[in-house]
Amino acid sequence: MGSPCSAEVAALRRGERFSFSAAAGPLPAEVADAVAEACRPRPASILSLPFTSPAFHRIQAETEACLRRLLAIPDTFRVLFLAGGASAQFAALPLNLLGEGGRALYVDTGHWSLRALAEAARYGEAGVAARGAGAIPPLADWAVDASAAYCHLTSNETADGLQYDELPALPLPLVADMSSDFLTRALDFSRLALVYAGTQKTIGIPGLTVVIVHERLLGRAAPATPRVMNYAAQAEAQSRLCTPPVFPIFVAHLMLHWIEAQGGVTAMATALARRSAAVYAAFDGSGGVYRPVVEAPFRSRVNPCFRLADDETTEHFLRAAEAAGLRDLRGHPAVGGVRISLYNGIGDGAVEALLGFLDAFARGRAQA
Numbered sequence: 001m002g003s004p005c006s007a008e009v010a011a012l013r014r015g016e017r018f019s020f021s022a023a024a025g026p027l028p029a030e031v032a033d034a035v036a037e038a039c040r041p042r043p044a045s046i047l048s049l050p051f052t053s054p055a056f057h058r059i060q061a062e063t064e065a066c067l068r069r070l071l072a073i074p075d076t077f078r079v080l081f082l083a084g085g086a087s088a089q090f091a092a093l094p095l096n097l098l099g100e101g102g103r104a105l106y107v108d109t110g111h112w113s114l115r116a117l118a119e120a121a122r123y124g125e126a127g128v129a130a131r132g133a134g135a136i137p138p139l140a141d142w143a144v145d146a147s148a149a150y151c152h153l154t155s156n157e158t159a160d161g162l163q164y165d166e167l168p169a170l171p172l173p174l175v176a177d178m179s180s181d182f183l184t185r186a187l188d189f190s191r192l193a194l195v196y197a198g199t200q201k202t203i204g205i206p207g208l209t210v211v212i213v214h215e216r217l218l219g220r221a222a223p224a225t226p227r228v229m230n231y232a233a234q235a236e237a238q239s240r241l242c243t244p245p246v247f248p249i250f251v252a253h254l255m256l257h258w259i260e261a262q263g264g265v266t267a268m269a270t271a272l273a274r275r276s277a278a279v280y281a282a283f284d285g286s287g288g289v290y291r292p293v294v295e296a297p298f299r300s301r302v303n304p305c306f307r308l309a310d311d312e313t314t315e316h317f318l319r320a321a322e323a324a325g326l327r328d329l330r331g332h333p334a335v336g337g338v339r340i341s342l343y344n345g346i347g348d349g350a351v352e353a354l355l356g357f358l359d360a361f362a363r364g365r366a367q368a
């Protein structure tokens with residue numbers, strides 16, 4: 001069947017290009033093949049699987065069980081599969097957690113934490129515990145008020161290329177947006193009260209947000225909270241208060257089992273450490289052509305960002321990369337520069353092609 005976008009779809013299918021997009025991560029070939037296979041049978045396929053069917057309930061249960069194994073999620077935490085993107089959680093958090101007259105704290109380290117803070121401020125009192133650009137302020141400098149309802153941080157600032165090496169131990173419930181580093185490392189749930197992540201970058205496709213929430217945070221929602229955003233109501237209804245994102249849950253199910261077969265989050269963390277170290281070494285060895293914007297201890301393993309000498313050089317770099325089959329390297333519009341995204345599904349071939357290009361481009365500039 002033809003569509004106005006047939007050419008785009010065909011180019012994607014030929015797979016002659018590698019995408020380093022920060023917005024959505026690639027699926028490994030085995031996962032993509034399994035997804036395609038599951039879509040094929042007619043008349044029924046995964047695409048029309050009713051959320052009320054025992055088959056879907058089993059898929060959802062298996063997805064949760066695999067996630068629990070991979071992250072060693074304690075029984076005291078509930079796992080929710082919700083629609084609306086991570087941005088919907090920016091509103092759901094204060095609605096569910098602030099309670100009567102409560103106050104939230106946010107650590108502002110860049111684009112996404114600021115977005116989360118701005119949204120929370122629409123629903124209640126949200127203050128800043130700490131603020132840092134290009135660096136995470138030392139914990140000793142955070143204005144931590146143990147009586148606040150929760151403290152929110154963004155574990156990996158996707159737009160700014162800044163990441164927490166370790167999540168802090170705080171005297172109040174810690175909430176982490178892990179949309180761009182979910183399942184790239186192990187988690188210490190003794191430090192966490194709630195984790196949320198859109199699945200499109202590291203464990204699947206757009207349309208699903210996973211929320212992992214400690215039971216003690218349930219049941220505090222403001223009366224006006226939409227029921228589909230109410231954590232306690234969704235936990236009670238097994239995330240099926242409305243039609244859940246069936247297909248994205250199925251893809252996450254495949255992706256999580258793929259991660260498990262690779263060796264779990266330890267294998268993801270090892271591959272990411274190796275790849276990001278090679279990318280940062282390319283920056284360091286470029287004779288100043290690639291200029292990282294984030295201070296070394298806080299550099300994101302997932303989204304290394306850099307700048308070139310000026311806008312003209314940046315455009316030249318992006319055009320040359322595109323011609324070499326390396327796509328989606330432009331930095332976030334709010335930040336500029338260049339951004340490389342190394343999500344779980346990316347293959348070694350893509351990373352090698354990128355490293356080769358970085359090296360060749362830098363040598364070309366040195367000779368110019």
Ligand SMILES: Cc1ncc(COP(=O)(O)O)c(C=O)c1O
Pocket residue numbers: 022023084085086087088112154156157158159177178179180198
């Ligand atoms: C860290 C982080 N949080 C939240 C979001 C927003 O996600 P969504 O578009 O699913 O609402 C993004 C998107 O890139 C992100 O990187």
